[in-house]
Amino acid sequence: MICGAGGQLGQKLIGAARASKELRIFAYNRSALDLTKPEDLRAAFAEAKPDICFNAAAYTAVDRAESEPDKAREVNVEGAARLAAACHQRGVGFVHFSTDYVYDDGYNRPLRESDRTLGTSVYARTKLEGENEIMRHNPDAWIIRTSWVYAEYGHNFLRTMMRLGQERESLSIVADQVGSPTYAADLAAAALSLAASEAPSGIYNFANSGVASWYDFAHAIFEKAGIDCHLKPIRTEQYPTPAKRPSYSVLDTQKIAAYAGPPRHWREALEECMKKIT
Numbered sequence: 555m556i557c558g559a560g561g562q563l564g565q566k567l568i569g570a571a572r573a574s575k576e577l578r579i580f581a582y583n584r585s586a587l588d589l590t591k592p593e594d595l596r597a598a599f600a601e602a603k604p605d606i607c608f609n610a611a612a613y614t615a616v617d618r619a620e621s622e623p624d625k626a627r628e629v630n631v632e633g634a635a636r637l638a639a640a641c642h643q644r645g646v647g648f649v650h651f652s653t654d655y656v657y658d659d660g661y662n663r664p665l666r667e668s669d670r671t672l673g674t675s676v677y678a679r680t681k682l683e684g685e686n687e688i689m690r691h692n693p694d695a696w697i698i699r700t701s702w703v704y705a706e707y708g709h710n711f712l713r714t715m716m717r718l719g720q721e722r723e724s725l726s727i728v729a730d731q732v733g734s735p736t737y738a739a740d741l742a743a744a745a746l747s748l749a750a751s752e753a754p755s756g757i758y759n760f761a762n763s764g765v766a767s768w769y770d771f772a773h774a775i776f777e778k779a780g781i782d783c784h785l786k787p788i789r790t791e792q793y794p795t796p797a798k799r800p801s802y803s804v805l806d807t808q809k810i811a812a813y814a815g816p817p818r819h820w821r822e823a824l825e826e827c828m829k830k831i832t
């Protein structure tokens with residue numbers, strides 16, 4: 555059972571599950587299963603009778619969340635907790651997704667699952683609270699923290715850059731926020747591997763390997779797309795946004811690698827994704 559099936563990760567989970575050929579898939583987008591509606595949940599469980607549930611549904615608009623915290627909370631905390639509890643009651647496995655933005659920004663080495671959390675934005679705090687509520691309602695849950703997710707479709711930095719790069723002659727992009735771009739297809743495959751393994755419940759990081767600033771990421775996108783737009787590296791203060799983002803959120807992925815294999819480099823994954831964009 556896949557919730558949030560219309561999002562970028564949701565669509566890739568469907569693809570990964572189909573490729574395995576052994577799974578019967580019940581995928582629900584927001585109109586079929588709204589996490590804030592208990593009656594939708596009951597109907598979906600009755601129909602799918604799943605062995606395992608993947609929750610790709612979330613409120614992901616980082617800046618907008620600053621002005622509508624209740625909406626973000628409703629999905630990322632209450633909705634996620636409700637789904638986790640429903641799975642636990644029925645003995646259904648549960649896989650949830652969280653974000654690099656939950657980590658404390660004081661580290662200068664790849665972040666481990668046991669490191670301190672903080673959350674400098676409404677989005678990050680609702681995701682963190684969601685994690686805690688999930689673990690309280692469902693101690694068997696797997697929670698995968700990931701970062702900078704993109705796909706050839708959906709709302710993401712890659713698609714924003716492709717659009718702006720074609721419209722503008724030059725773009726200023728922050729170069730002092732560092733993380734790891736992650737292809738939604740690689741994340742989906744890792745999530746299925748984790749759920750099929752003997753991995754204990756708890757928190758797992760997953761991201762493509764290698765490190766990039768948003769500026770590096772934009773640079774690689776323009777290079778691969780052959781877009782001729784001048785890129786200027788800037789500091790965070792020069793690009794004010796409603797939500798404060800972490801300056802360093804590279805994830806240590808050793809823990810999940812034991813069950814899902816080592817992730818490939820973000821540049822290799824980006825190349826595969828961009829071949830799908832015509």
Ligand SMILES: NC(=O)C1=CN([C@@H]2O[C@H](COP(=O)(O)OP(=O)(O)OC[C@H]3O[C@@H](n4cnc5c(N)ncnc54)[C@H](OP(=O)(O)O)[C@@H]3O)[C@@H](O)[C@H]2O)C=CC1
Pocket residue numbers: 557558559560561562563564583584587588589590609610611612613614629633651652653654681699700701702703704708709
């Ligand atoms: N995108 C990223 O860079 C990152 C994402 N993550 C996490 O990964 C997960 C997947 O994210 P991603 O696929 O990128 O996000 P998307 O925004 O692409 O997809 C989220 C989906 O959830 C749906 N949704 C929103 N509210 C509800 C609701 N009440 N009930 C059911 N569905 C709902 C959205 O529908 P609609 O479009 O109609 O609102 C959308 O289809 C999320 O948990 C996210 O927090 C973690 C790190 C990075």
Ligand SMILES: Cc1cn([C@H]2C[C@H](O)[C@@H](COP(=O)(O)OP(=O)(O)O[C@H]3O[C@@H](C)C(=O)[C@@H](O)[C@H]3O)O2)c(=O)[nH]c1=O
Pocket residue numbers: 614615616617652653654655700701702703710711714725726727728731768793795799
């Ligand atoms: C469009 C644009 C953005 N930026 C900066 C702003 C920001 O610091 C950075 C990325 O902007 P975005 O809004 O695309 O990224 P953002 O929405 O913050 O992406 C995050 O989404 C959530 C869901 C997550 O969980 C995170 O892992 C992360 O992927 O790029 C520029 O510097 N110049 C620009 O022209």
Ligand SMILES: [Mg+2]
Pocket residue numbers: 615616617
């Ligand atoms: Mg955004």
